[in-house]
Amino acid sequence: METPKKISSVIVLGGGTAGWLTANHLAKKLQPGTANGVCVTLIESPDIPTIGVGEGTVPAIRDTLKYLGISETELLRECDATFKQSIEFINWMAPSDRQTHRYHHVFDYPPAEYAPHLLDWVMQKEQKPDFANAFSYQQAVIEAGKAPKGITHPEYEGVCNYAYHFDAAKFGQLLARHARTNLGVKHIQANISRVDTDEAGNICCLHSDQGQQFVADLFVDCSGANSTLLGQTLNVPFISKKAHIFTDTALAVQVPYTDPQQPIACSTLATAQQAGWIWDIGLTTRRGVGLVYASDFQTEQSALDDLQRYLGTDADALTVRKIPMRTGYYERFWQGNCVAVGMSQGFVEPLEATGLLLFDVSARMLAEQFPVTHQDICRCAARYNKKLRYAWDRVLDFVKLHYCISNRRDSEFWLAHQDSNTWSATLEEDIQHWQRHLPSQYDFTDRASVFNLENHLYVLYGMQFNTMPAAFLQQQADHTQAQQFYRRIADYAQQAAKQLPEHRDLLQRIARFGLQPL
Amino acid sequence: MTQSIAALNPARHGKLHVVTQRDFSHASEDQLVPVVVQECVDAATEFPLVFVKNAQTGEFTLVAMMGLQPQQNLYCGQGDIQANYVPQVLRLHPFSLRPSEQAEQLMLCIDEQSNCVSEEHGQALFDEQGNKTAFLQAQSDACMQFIEHQQITRQFAQLLLQHNLLTAQRLTIRLGDEQPRTIDGVYIIDQKRLSELDAETLATLNRNGALQVIHAQLLSLKQLNRLSKRASQR
Structure with a gap:
């Protein structure tokens, strides 16, 4: 019996954020340079500029950076980075009593014991506190201009959950340096002018305009919106989502x-x-x-x-x-021996900073579920396609949610978003369900779904979404207990807002003294 | 203790004297006193030595523990100090070197409120022409040397971090029949990781003197018993 051929080399095409993030993930897991490792090479065109927007992240980026072995001090110092504790949505609802509507989607999840009090909050009709303020103390920290941590907190730890804002181009350079120096990624600068495929529809060779040839067992397409390998070479069809998300x-x-x-x-x-x-x-x-x-x-x-x-x-x-911007995604993200990560996979507007998040989820999934032999490819591809399609659909639904539950009626754009004909079937079902039932863990059982229950709660109830539970449930709200819960949050908020340092002050201290690893 | 730190200058401080018979009441509320690696072996015979984080910079600072709770110093009583070894920083009092406002240079400062400062007794700081006396020069040199030793101590902490040898440690103190008390925010040498170091690294740490300081720190933790005893006798 023939032993199946081992996958021993992978080429990442594209030197933007997606390319370098993928190279980091692959090299971290595949250990190039060791006896059984897989060789990871990144080919970057010296002539194609990187997009360099996408300056917002979500907290999952912290796990990734820590896992990859990148120092938080280095990130903050070299990428002009700042801390991000929430997204503050302004004017997403019509003003009431001439007051501008604002709410925070904060990154701290409510304390573990919050669940029973959700019913109480939903049942209160008048003069209730902002949802985010009732269930998390983070908004108070943000409004006081304070950072999520102090100078004595170790790298990647803090009082409040946080992500970063950073200069995307500088972040790309940091990732590139780490991949080359610490993780053993080979870096080649070349313009790819021709791609050869075999009769089975696999990519077999990349040709540069200087006559070089690059071969590998697996190719990762990080060529951005061009989608050079997946879209242009393998002709995988693009599925537009413009009917749901109009921004372009x-x-x-x-x-x-x-x-x-x-x-x-x-x-x-x-x-x-x-x-x-x-x-x-x-x-x-x-x-x-x-x-x-x-x-x-x-x-x-x-x-x-x-x-x-x-x-x-x-x-x-x-x-x-x-x-x-072209909203939508390719019908498959992995075809044959070609896997797409980044904008070569699809695109959705930057609301909720989903871009980098999806790059990260895809790259890590590829690295952790990497095919050992050529025989494994078909199965790995099917799972990758299924999981990521699901993640993309959930992300698109989550972005759309922000528009479609708005009560703004001041332009065709907002009216069109509220028209349920522009909603996906899954989103429509969710919204109908949440009008009757409190959002719960049952709605978020799949772990590949990148936005969780708590994220949805902040947006839904930040936007005054109306849930009307069944009468027998309404009676079960315990207002006294809930009041105590809100008071605990408020006390803690006051303390945290007082003790944490001012945002810029902390950044300046970190620039000077650094954060400690423990 | 109230302090009033001022940069020394002959116009303002020309008449000042400092009594060298040391009074340590200025430290009577210092729970933690910074020490430098050069004095660790001596200091370890008397105090638990641990690392804490500087509240302003987050940097690891090596300190001698003189109390079991904030503002407690179990060694400094009514001016005297009950210890066989006195950390350098306490002996330098009332002098210190501090960065100037623009942080460009270090300036010799004095604590004007100190019990050691007088207009009649002790060693003069300036002569009639306003020049530094030999006494003040010696104090100034000692302060400068201490700053250099602090720099080396900072490098020592970096070396420990580099080899992953520091670990957070909760200290549990038992005083007589009281409930055990815990102290957090303290970092010590990780014995397990120390024992796992390769021969080459160990040889380097031995040659540059770090190994001696590491063992002094580890042994010094036994002095917690001395602190507990003093605390229960109060």
Whole structure:
């Protein structure tokens, strides 16, 4: 009997964030350079610039960086990074009593004992506290301008859960250096001009414009929106999701601080507009601001006006970069011996910072479920495709949720989002279910789903979603117990907001003294 | 103790004297006193030596424990000190070197409120022309040497971190019939990881003197018994 051929080499095509993140994950697991290791090579085009937006992350990034062995001090110092504790959504609901609507999707999950009090909160009709404030003390920390940790907390630990904002290009360089120096990834600079496939539809060789040839057992396509291998070479069809998520263009600017000591927001600000929303991210050296809008509902000039209005007088001298976005994903992410990670897999607008999250989930899944021999490929591919399609669909539903439960009726864009004909069947079912039943763990049983129950609670109830449980359930709310719970949270909030250091102050201390590994 | 630290200058401090018969009341509320690696072997015969994190910088700082709770010093009583060894930093009092406001240079400072400072008794700091006396020069040199030793102590902590030899340790103190008391935020040498070091690393640590300090730190933890005893006698 013939022994199946072992997979001993993998080529990652593309030197953007997705490429280097994938190379890190693969090398961490596959141990290139050891006796039974798999050789990992990254080919980067010296001529293709990286996109370099995508400055927001979710807390899962901390586990990844720690696991890869990257120092948090290095990340903060070298990538102009800041702490991110929430996304603050502004104007996603119509104003009431002329008050601008705002809510936080905070990163701390409520304390373990919160579940029974959810019913009480939902049943209260008048004058109830913000959902995030009732169930987590993190919003108080954010509003006090405080960081999620102190200088004596070890790397990657803190009082509150957090992610980062960072300069995406610098983050890519940090990942590249770590992969090359510490994890044994081979780095080649070349422009790929031709791709050979065999009769079975596998990729067999990449040719550079200088006549070099690169072969490997497995190819990872991290070529970005070009999708050079999966889309262009293997012709896997693209499934558009524009019917659900209308936004298709971004206008991005970098805004300098007027005062070097200006406080840095510890949240991503996401301010809804007539046909999209504006992100506002504070790094140590500058802000990154951008408008995401739907060109079917708004002209470019009108979008520019919205952005200008948001930025105020500072806007005139700034260079606006226009980035087209194609929402959707490829029918398969892994075909034959070609796996896509990053924008070569699909794209969804940056609400909730899902981009890097999906790169990370895909890259880690590939590394941990890596096929040992060529015989394993088919099975691994099927599982990868199934899990990731599910994750993509959940992400798309979660992004859509923010739009479709809004009560804004001031533009066609918002009205179209509220029309259930633009909802996916799964989202429609979820929403109908949550009108009758409190969201629960039963709704989130699959672990590949990247946003969990608690994330949904912050958004649903931050947006005043109305759940009307059955009458027999309503009677079971224990208001006295719930009051005690809210009071405990409020006490803790006061303490934490007092004790934690100011955000920029902590960043400056870390720049000077570093964080300790323990 | 109230303190009033000022940069020394002959115009302001020309008449000041310092009594060298040491008074340690200034440390009577210091639970933790920083020590340098050069004095660890001596200090270990009297105090538990541990690492704590500096609240301002997060850096690991080597300290002698002189009390079991904040503001407690079981060695410094009414001015005197009940110990066979007195840490350098206490002996330097009332002098210290501190960074100037722009943090560009170190300036010799004095605690004007110290019981050691007087206008009549003790050693003069400046002569009639406003020049430093030999006494003050010697104090200044000692402070400078201490700063250098602190720098080496910082490098020692870095070396321990590099070899993954520090570990967080909860200290449990039993005082007579009382409930055991715990002290957190303390870091000590990890004996298990120390025993797993390869021969080459051990040889290097031995040559540069680190191994001696490591063992002094480990042995010094037994002095916790001395602290407990003193605490229960109070």
